[in-house]
Amino acid sequence: MGAAVCLGCAAIALGPAAALLLLTVAAEPLLLIVLVAGAFFWLLSLLAASLLWSVSVALGGWEDAALLPLGAAAAVLLQELCRFACFKLLKKADEGLAMLSEDGRSPISLRRMAYVSGLSIGIISGLFSIANVLADSAGPGTVGIHGDSPYYFITSAFLTMALVLLHTFWGVIFFDACERRRAGGLGLVVGGHLLASGLTFLNPRYEASLGPIFILTLCTGLWAFGTAGGSFRSVLKCLSCK
């Protein structure tokens, strides 16, 4: 515990996101606005999910823990709905920008906006997952004193990092699927999200949850890379600095 754990876990969880932010988004004002808008929509979806959860807990009378799988599934579906709302808004913005520009093309392509909206949802969801945990980790205490896993902080950090990256990839894939009206892509994104969320229910059996989630992240990353137009050849070209 202490500053070392706090800073280390923060770097693990939010480091990739911060790097992506600084390198690709920070210089473009329009993308920063897309970032904040994406976060706002995610918050609305979370609000709706929490409302649903509170109502069902108040009405159902069951144990909180028993309703959790349903609450989590509802939250996932609402988040995907929010992603769809982002898509609609950004599509309109894209058309508006294209209309107003000189050469009929908007300055920021829809693909970039897809990536940034995915990143924004990832960042805000990661922050919401890990901010309180980090604040607690900076203070005194013993982890797992009641028999829980002592690896809570580090696994939380890795899970958050995976979620952030997953959201980014899902953003790209989702927007592309919506553009081309492919229900398969949509279904796989929603399915992947439900799978990722479901795998976290296997915590604290981390080998069962962390491993598959990272494999899922890798696969989704490759898929998003392909969707965005990348290929093995473009990687080689980039590496050889041509």
Place this chain on the structure above:
Amino acid sequence: MITFMNNSDSEEEPCNERTSLMSAESPPVPSYQDGLQASEAGEAQAHRKRRAGSSRGPNNIAGGEMSGSSVPVREGALENEEEELTLKYGAKHVIMLFVPVTLCMIVVVATIKSVRFYTEKNGQLIYTPFSEDTPSVGQRLLNSVLNTIIMISVIIVMTVFLVLLYKYRCYKFIHGWLILSSLMLLFLFTYIYLGEVLKTYNVAMDYPTLFIVIWNFGAVGMICIHWKGPLQLQQAYLIMISALMALVFIKYLPEWSAWVILGAISIYDLMAVLCPKGPLRMLVETAQERNEPIFPALIYSSAMMWTVGMAKPDTAARGSSQQTWDAAEDGREHLRSPSHAESQMSEARRSPVPTRPITALEELEEEERGVKLGLGDFIFYSVLVGKAAATASGDWNTTLACFVAILIGLCLTLLLLAVFKKALPALPISITFGLIFYFSTDNLVRPFMDTLASHQLYI
């Protein structure tokens, strides 16, 4: 609290509130006694600051004066370019305001979370005399509403007083008031803040060092804010004094009163700026009539400067970019909305432009565009986020949610500004979103997220 984009006139224009400084009003500053009266002055300062933000709309009138003789053939070419420029730089304007608002909120939240002093209850302002320590909920609610009524009445009275002072040209009084209140903020509040921070981190500092530090900080601040100074230093000082003011409010406003006051003040802002007889609107109009600037020392200006390189002198569309703008006249940049800048500048500069030699093009020619936001807006945004950080049971999610809500509100306000092109109140949308998100996150989202986190579940 107003946000507005400034139209600039050419330099030949008589001074108007967009192009030059005017002495701003400030409330009388009482001597500090345990923060109670400091808050009073701070309150009055908040008035000033709020009022400070409220200029805009002059470009309507100025535009009318100017465009009377505008060359019709230019208008078409200019329209398109104006729109594109507005759009292109619209996003930049938004970010130019996001950054200082974010910085102010970060300073306030960091202080609240680390320095205990600002979350301890040590009495209340004299503007909120009713205590909230009552056992019954109804009584507490009633007390907070009464506190709000008193506070808003004080604000209205002060605003009207200020408008009257301005109307009857008591500029020296206003100027002195303003200087006294900045003095108090820059020296006294900074001294208290520094003292509390040093206490928190248990750092010893001797009085001579403290004196030198505070003296330098305060003196440079006074110069930057009231006279000339580098733009970024000026912006930094304005952010710091807004943060200090917000911290005072967070400390001395009781909890429920703070929320009701935030709500009431956004309604007041809406009415004061938009109603025809609203004090802030009358202030703007009076300043317009007199062609004077409005309270530049109490407005955060985010002028952006860029160089226009090899512009052709004879094309109409580019005519406006020929201006060499003498930027920091008084340490304040003039902000212009692109659309009016083009037409006005091409008007006024039509004669000098053709005679300008080509070599002049290689000089650094700068234009500034930007948008201004009143310091009162900074203060109340930071009060909302700071209160969320202080009272939301140690939860960071609430603070984050309020932060995003305020930024989105600001973005929407700037969007409306670009559409309506007149002075708009910057508080209502942001504060409404902020309040909604605060209460909903604290009561609905927090239990949900806590339950998920305790089982290490991710959604």
